[in-house]
Structures are given as C-alpha cells and as structure tokens.
Amino acid sequence: QERWSLAGATALVTGGSKGIGHAIVEELASLGARVHTCSRNAAELEACRRRWAETGLQVTVSVCDVSSRAQRENLMATVDQTFEGKLDILVNNAGQCVMNAAAGYTGEEYAKVMGTNLESSFHLAQLAHPLLLLGGGITRAVVNISSIAGQVGLPSLAVYSMTKGAMNQMTRSLAVEWAGDRVRVNCVAPGGINTDISRDVEMVMDPEVVERMAARVPMRRMGETEEVASVVAFLCMPAASYITGQVICVDGGHTIG
Numbered sequence: 001q002e003r004w005s006l007a008g009a010t011a012l013v014t015g016g017s018k019g020i021g022h023a024i025v026e027e028l029a030s031l032g033a034r035v036h037t038c039s040r041n042a043a044e045l046e047a048c049r050r051r052w053a054e055t056g057l058q059v060t061v062s063v064c065d066v067s068s069r070a071q072r073e074n075l076m077a078t079v080d081q082t083f084e085g086k087l088d089i090l091v092n093n094a095g096q097c098v099m100n101a102a103a104g105y106t107g108e109e110y111a112k113v114m115g116t117n118l119e120s121s122f123h124l125a126q127l128a129h130p131l132l133l134l135g136g137g138i139t140r141a142v143v144n145i146s147s148i149a150g151q152v153g154l155p156s157l158a159v160y161s162m163t164k165g166a167m168n169q170m171t172r173s174l175a176v177e178w179a180g181d182r183v184r185v186n187c188v189a190p191g192g193i194n195t196d197i198s199r200d201v202e203m204v205m206d207p208e209v210v211e212r213m214a215a216r217v218p219m220r221r222m223g224e225t226e227e228v229a230s231v232v233a234f235l236c237m238p239a240a241s242y243i244t245g246q247v248i249c250v251d252g253g254h255t256i257g
C-alpha cells in the first residue's frame with residue numbers, strides 16, 4: 001500500500017470551481033484520486049472540467065447549491081453513480097461569508113450562512129457515510145474546512161464564526177462516532193488565504209482592523225490556496241492513518257501569534 005499516494009481513491013470536494021476548493025481538487029487528483037466537485041455556476045464548472053481534462057486530471061462535475069437539502073441528496077446520488085457506490089474521501093469546503101454587525105444580522109442572513117456552511121457539512125457527511133463504509137479502499141476520510149474565525153473573535157463575523165466553531169466540534173464528535181468504522185474525520189482551519197472571500201471581507205472591513213489583523217500574523221503574509229490543499233491531501237492519505245478528530249490551523253501562526 002502506498003502511504004503517500006491517493007492512487008485509486010475516490011473523492012467528493014464541494015465548491016471546487018474557485019479558491020481553496022479548486023486547489024484541493026487539483027491536489028487530490030494529482031495524487032491519483034478520481035474527484036467529483038460541485039458549485040452553483042454551471043458555466044464556470046464546465047470551464048474547470050475542460051481545463052482539468054486537458055491536463056489529464058480525472059475530475060467530474062455537477063451543479064449543486066449545498067444549502068439545499070434536495071440538491072445535496074441529488075449530489076450524493078450522482079457521486080454514488082459516478083464512483084459505483086464507493087467513496088473514500090469527502091471534503092466539505094463550500095462556504096460563504098456574510099459580514100454584518102451581530103445586532104443587525106437578519107434572519108435570512110443567519111439561515112443562509114448556517115445552511116451553506118454548517119448544515120450542509122453535517123448532512124453531506126451523513127449522506128456520505130454509507131458510501132464511505134462501502135469504499136474501504138486505501139483510506140476513509142472526511143475533511144472539513146472551517147476557519148480560524150471558529151476559535152478567535154472577529155468583528156462582524158459572528159454567525160460565520162459560529163458555523164466554523166461548530167464545524168470544529170462536529171469534527172471531534174463524528175471522529176469518535178466513526179472511529180469504529182475506520183472513517184477518520186479531521187478539519188483544516190485556514191487563516192487569511194488569497195481568494196475571492198478574503199478580498200470581499202477586506203473590502204467591507206475597516207482598513208484599520210485589516211491592518212491590525214495582518215500585523216498579528218507572525219509570517220507577515222496571506223496564505224495561498226495550495227498551502228491549504230497540501231494539508232487536506234495529507235489528512236486524506238494512508239500516511240495520516242492515526243490522525244482523527246483534529247483541527248489543524250494553516251494560518252502562518254496567526255492563532256499562536
């Protein structure tokens with residue numbers, strides 16, 4: 001068995017058309033996995049699929065808004081068909097950030113962020129569980145993408161941070177429940193990574209707050225998407241076979257600075 005490979009494994013990565021998810025798809029596929037990914041934008045997904053096919057990566061795509069229960073069920077049915085009933089890896093990456101002061105946060109905003117980030121991750125893990133049990137190939141792994149916002153207090157990000165803190169806890173709870181099934185459940189918590197989300201967040205934040213946050217990063221820079229993807233890939237590999245229930249920050253030292 002190859003400990004540092006994902007050859008022959010099958011993986012579902014949500015939100016793979018852009019940003020961190022896009023880098024995770026490429027990392028897992030480069031290591032030999034067959035990957036299925038989704039987003040809400042059919043044209044963007046198709047453009048990605050074409051580029052991946054050209055470079056020899058085995059990636060299939062389908063449209064899914066992960067905040068919809070029915071669409072999540074459809075997605076897992078597609079994955080079931082694509083991989084003939086066997087799934088080795090689930091990466092819950094798709095997520096959204098609606099910034100607003102807590103006092104004025106609307107019910108619609110709350111429901112959208114909770115549904116997209118938290119409920120989707122829990123439900124997709126539930127839906128994936130029987131497929132993971134049938135997989136049983138070189139690895140059985142769930143990786144959740146939370147955020148350092150789930151363990152520190154950041155202004156205007158209360159609900160987003162609540163979803164990420166809950167994803168950290170979900171990781172520990174499922175890890176314990178599924179250890180007997182040999183399904184490892186881990187979490188990667190990125191700090192500021194160069195993507196659309198971080199650019200949007202910086203645009204609406206007080207520049208002074210942005211500067212203060214940047215100054216807190218010991219490595220004095222933002223992270224790149226590949227720097228998150230490599231950790232996700234490691235957690236999926238047989239090489240990580242004794243790691244479960246962990247939240248690993250990829251943040252240039254932000255949370256210990």
Ligand code: NDP
Pocket residue numbers: 014015016017018019020021038039040041044064065066067093094095096097116145146147148189190191192193194195196197198
């Ligand atoms: P991007 O906005 O760059 O990419 C998000 C991806 O998810 C896109 O492919 C997007 O496609 C898809 N997506 C968004 N909403 C949905 C939905 N409802 N259903 C299906 N797909 C969806 O974000 P990032 O790469 O920055 O973020 C990825 C994850 O990393 C998120 O969970 C985020 O919270 C987390 N994170 C990011 C940090 C950062 O600094 N960038 C820091 C910490 C955590 P589309 O919009 O077309 O559906």
